[in-house]
Amino acid sequence: MDRKFERLQEIIESHGGRVSHLIAILQEVQEEYRYLPEEVLTYIATAMNISPATVYGVATFYTQFSLIPKGKYVIRVCDGTACHVRGAEPIHFALREDLALPKGDSTTPDMQFTVETVSCLGACGLAPVVVINGDEVHGQTTPESILGAVKKIVSREQLKENKNSSETGCCQNA
Amino acid sequence: MSSNGKLTIDGLEIEIRGEKNLLELIRRAGINLPTFCYHSELSVYGACRLCLVETDKMGLVAACSTPPQEGMIVKTNTLRTRRLRKMVIELLLANHERECTTCSRSGRCKLQLLAQQLGVKEVRFGKRDKKLPLDLTSPAIVKDPNKCILCGDCVRMCKEVQGLGIWDFAHRGSKTVVTTAFNKELSDVACVNCGQCVSVCPTGALTVKSEIDKVWNAIHNPDQTVVVQIAPAVRVALGEEFGLGAEDVTGKIVAGLKLIGVDRVFDTLFAADMTTIEESNEFLERLAKNENLPIFTSCCPGWIKYCEQFHAELLPNVSSCRSPQQMFGSVVKKYYAKKLDKRPEEMFVVSIMPCVAKKFEAQRPEFTTEGAPDVDAVLTTVEIARMFKEASIDFTALANKAFDNPLGVGSGAALIFGASGGVMESVVRYVAGLTGGDEVGRIDFLPVRGMEGIKTASVEVNGRALQLAVVNGLGNTEKLISMIKSGEATFDAVEVMSCPGGCVGGGGQPDINDTVARTRRAGEIYEMDRVQQLHKPQDNYFVGKAFEEWFGGVNNQETHHAIHTTYVPRRRINGKPFIVNDSRSQPLRVSVCLGTGCYLRGAYDVIKEFNDLAENQGIAGQLELNGTFCLEKCDNGVSVNINDEIITGVSPENAGEVFKNKISPLVGKTSTKL
Numbered sequence: 044m045d046r047k048f049e050r051l052q053e054i055i056e057s058h059g060g061r062v063s064h065l066i067a068i069l070q071e072v073q074e075e076y077r078y079l080p081e082e083v084l085t086y087i088a089t090a091m092n093i094s095p096a097t098v099y100g101v102a103t104f105y106t107q108f109s110l111i112p113k114g115k116y117v118i119r120v121c122d123g124t125a126c127h128v129r130g131a132e133p134i135h136f137a138l139r140e141d142l143a144l145p146k147g148d149s150t151t152p153d154m155q156f157t158v159e160t161v162s163c164l165g166a167c168g169l170a171p172v173v174v175i176n177g178d179e180v181h182g183q184t185t186p187e188s189i190l191g192a193v194k195k196i197v198s199r200e201q202l203k204e205n206k207n208s209s210e211t212g213c214c215q216n217a
Numbered sequence: 218m219s220s221n222g223k224l225t226i227d228g229l230e231i232e233i234r235g236e237k238n239l240l241e242l243i244r245r246a247g248i249n250l251p252t253f254c255y256h257s258e259l260s261v262y263g264a265c266r267l268c269l270v271e272t273d274k275m276g277l278v279a280a281c282s283t284p285p286q287e288g289m290i291v292k293t294n295t296l297r298t299r300r301l302r303k304m305v306i307e308l309l310l311a312n313h314e315r316e317c318t319t320c321s322r323s324g325r326c327k328l329q330l331l332a333q334q335l336g337v338k339e340v341r342f343g344k345r346d347k348k349l350p351l352d353l354t355s356p357a358i359v360k361d362p363n364k365c366i367l368c369g370d371c372v373r374m375c376k377e378v379q380g381l382g383i384w385d386f387a388h389r390g391s392k393t394v395v396t397t398a399f400n401k402e403l404s405d406v407a408c409v410n411c412g413q414c415v416s417v418c419p420t421g422a423l424t425v426k427s428e429i430d431k432v433w434n435a436i437h438n439p440d441q442t443v444v445v446q447i448a449p450a451v452r453v454a455l456g457e458e459f460g461l462g463a464e465d466v467t468g469k470i471v472a473g474l475k476l477i478g479v480d481r482v483f484d485t486l487f488a489a490d491m492t493t494i495e496e497s498n499e500f501l502e503r504l505a506k507n508e509n510l511p512i513f514t515s516c517c518p519g520w521i522k523y524c525e526q527f528h529a530e531l532l533p534n535v536s537s538c539r540s541p542q543q544m545f546g547s548v549v550k551k552y553y554a555k556k557l558d559k560r561p562e563e564m565f566v567v568s569i570m571p572c573v574a575k576k577f578e579a580q581r582p583e584f585t586t587e588g589a590p591d592v593d594a595v596l597t598t599v600e601i602a603r604m605f606k607e608a609s610i611d612f613t614a615l616a617n618k619a620f621d622n623p624l625g626v627g628s629g630a631a632l633i634f635g636a637s638g639g640v641m642e643s644v645v646r647y648v649a650g651l652t653g654g655d656e657v658g659r660i661d662f663l664p665v666r667g668m669e670g671i672k673t674a675s676v677e678v679n680g681r682a683l684q685l686a687v688v689n690g691l692g693n694t695e696k697l698i699s700m701i702k703s704g705e706a707t708f709d710a711v712e713v714m715s716c717p718g719g720c721v722g723g724g725g726q727p728d729i730n731d732t733v734a735r736t737r738r739a740g741e742i743y744e745m746d747r748v749q750q751l752h753k754p755q756d757n758y759f760v761g762k763a764f765e766e767w768f769g770g771v772n773n774q775e776t777h778h779a780i781h782t783t784y785v786p787r788r789r790i791n792g793k794p795f796i797v798n799d800s801r802s803q804p805l806r807v808s809v810c811l812g813t814g815c816y817l818r819g820a821y822d823v824i825k826e827f828n829d830l831a832e833n834q835g836i837a838g839q840l841e842l843n844g845t846f847c848l849e850k851c852d853n854g855v856s857v858n859i860n861d862e863i864i865t866g867v868s869p870e871n872a873g874e875v876f877k878n879k880i881s882p883l884v885g886k887t888s889t890k891l
Contacts, residue, residue, distance in 0.1 A: 085790060090821075
């Protein structure tokens with residue numbers, strides 16, 4: 044059974060429903076859902092007694108928020124100046140090709156991977172940089188090295204699936 | 218900041234008189250600095266950068282967001298400020314669809330006007346290549362995002378004055394747009410069509426949905442009898458469109474309408490007198506029974522939609538009387554048509570209103586006669602001025618004409634419907650006349666007049682002191698309602714008008730639609746009322762006759778059929794259901810309403826209870842549990858939809874009971890079937 048809905052209410056209540064906490068609430072809610080579904084934003088607006096347009100405005104202003112579902116693994120390729128000149132583009136293309144991302148989409152149909160670019164991660168010394176799920180930093184990457192990292196994730200996932208084939212609803216955001 | 222002292226503006230020494238910002242001071246000094254985003258009634262935004270001035274100590278600043286300081290030396294007209302202002306306009310034009318000649322705002326567009334005024338002769342930048350889609354879904358308002366200059370006036374008007382927040386900025390940087398929640402169509406969100414956003418929009422990004430062509434077609438159709446009604450607030454504002462200011466131009470409007478080929482020109486005042494009489498009798502009846510008090514007025518369609526969406530529990534308190542517009546339409550189609558030996562669909566009823574929401578009201582399905590809408594088209598003050606211009610009529614030179622009979626006569630009490638407080642004063646006049654008899658002279662009820670947001674007053678009727686409240690602007694309305702709900706204040710009757718200042722400040726009125734303009738229009742209305750011989754609704758002989766002839770009296774079954782109505786709770790936003798458990802496409806579908814009314818009554822706890830019970834009983838997998846936004850049964854506890862049957866009155870306390878009686882048995886039934 045899915046308890047996300049209860050978690051949502053808990054998050055709002057833990058912030059006392061204060062409008063000044065809206066960004067923090069959205070961050071925590073996104074952690075649960077991996078994105079911000081429209082109906083969840085409407086619920087937040089209802090619970091906090093603010094206009095849904097305001098919640099939508101905040102949610103679309105920040106790139107950290109996504110209104111479309113993201114994969115379990117979010118791969119961010121830095122495309123800041125330093126990373127760009129040191130070859131971020133080929134890395135980005137290689138990832139898209141390897142994961143067979145349809146044109147215009149950044150998430151794989153099986154909802155495992157999302158590939159996006161980011162303007163600067165502030166680690167220019169490690170250029171080109173790729174970050175997976177916010178905390179797994181790969182520095183001085185090449186298309187080959189990053190595809191290797193993806194491969195590892197894929198085999199790890201397969202192993203997990205074989206082990207716990209009965210368990211459902213796994214949605215932990217590492 | 219100092220609230221006194223002197224400073225220098227372009228070499229002139231000016232005294233600071235408590236102005237909050239330099240701009241106000243500069244304008245007082247006679248320099249009308251241009252702005253897009255500054256409205257004295259809204260918060261300061263400082264985005265358009267047109268009011269840039271040079272100061273001695275702070276350099277270049279936006280006057281609107283700079284407090285005046287003693288000794289400041291301000292220059293508004295330097296090489297630099299002129300160059301920058303021109304550049305600002307040029308950059309705004311670069312992102313603006315420049316098909317000016319065919320824009321409905323052309324000639325009244327602030328961007329167009331300022332470009333010309335500031336001498337912008339060329340735009341060195343290309344045009345925007347992508348055209349964004351127009352939103353034509355609302356019956357009242359059209360949004361053209363290609364013309365938006367992101368000044369945010371509509372955003373702040375809707376949020377700060379109306380308390381609704383339909384519009385907001387979304388996205389960022391070059392992708393920024395002003396839009397509704399989730400970029401939904403305007404008809405899918407809680408917009409009440411008041412049109413205040415239109416009246417502050419400096420460009421053609423937000424405009425009134427025009428019904429001019431519909432009306433021309435009817436006028437030129439020989440099979441249709443075109444009947445026009447004119448609302449009170451129109452006659453004191455239409456002159457502004459022709460440079461006449463806020464003066465009474467009733468006679469000219471009638472003359473103009475006859476000239477363009479309208480068959481009958483009547484007055485909404487007739488129906489307004491009917492409204493007062495019906496509503497007062499309804500009020501007296503409720504007082505006698507002591508039920509559904511306070512009574513809320515029902516003339517304002519913006520307020521009605523607002524109440525249906527946000528305060529469904531108050532719907533029994535709203536007067537069941539139709540608005541004057543709809544009473545008039547109903548009377549014409551049901552009774553007057555018969556006089557002319559016409560069928561309802563052969564009559565084409567046009568309303569000329571200061572209001573944009575009336576367009577929505579006219580399209581409500583309950584307001585029809587034998588399938589034909591009671592009001593076929595609604596024109597705003599600005600639209601009728603446009604029609605006169607299209608017909609090349611020299612409006613200022615028109616010789617006055619009088620309304621047709623019998624629906625062309627109204628009392629002063631009906632006239633003042635156009636200003637905030639007018640309906641209440643009208644009721645007071647009627648009731649005073651009713652209880653005091655023929656000897657009662659003129660009753661001017663001053664406490665309810667004026668532009669103040671919330672006005673309260675007390676009158677004594679039959680030894681009972683009645684508490685009255687008059688409110689204008691939906692933000693103020695919300696304040697008043699929370700006072701009533703918390704028990705902080707008790708009233709017997711409340712008049713609500715959505716627009717600031719009442720109908721004189723309606724969204725369909727000419728620019729500039731600010732407090733000064735509203736006050737002038739209201740002043741003219743009261744001036745007209747002062748010399749009006751018919752003072753109280755019951756002084757209107759024709760209305761009295763109509764009640765006798767058509768309904769056989771007042772406030773009876775006949776009137777309830779023809780000139781009363783009902784209201785329905787209405788959802789604020791259309792959208793997807795909220796998935797609580799993931800057991801998709803199971804035979805049993807349970808949706809719990811998560812609209813505000815239900816949310817406040819514990820909808821969340823009901824869902825939690827259902828979810829827990831389903832888990833405990835091991836039937837979670839056979840149940841599809843959703844949250845949904847408003848089942849439109851807001852008046853009675855939390856609503857739950859179980860396999861398309863709506864159960865109301867659910868609460869966290871009886872949720873277990875409901876689950877046991879209504880949900881568990883169905884789970885058993887459907888699973889044995891399978």
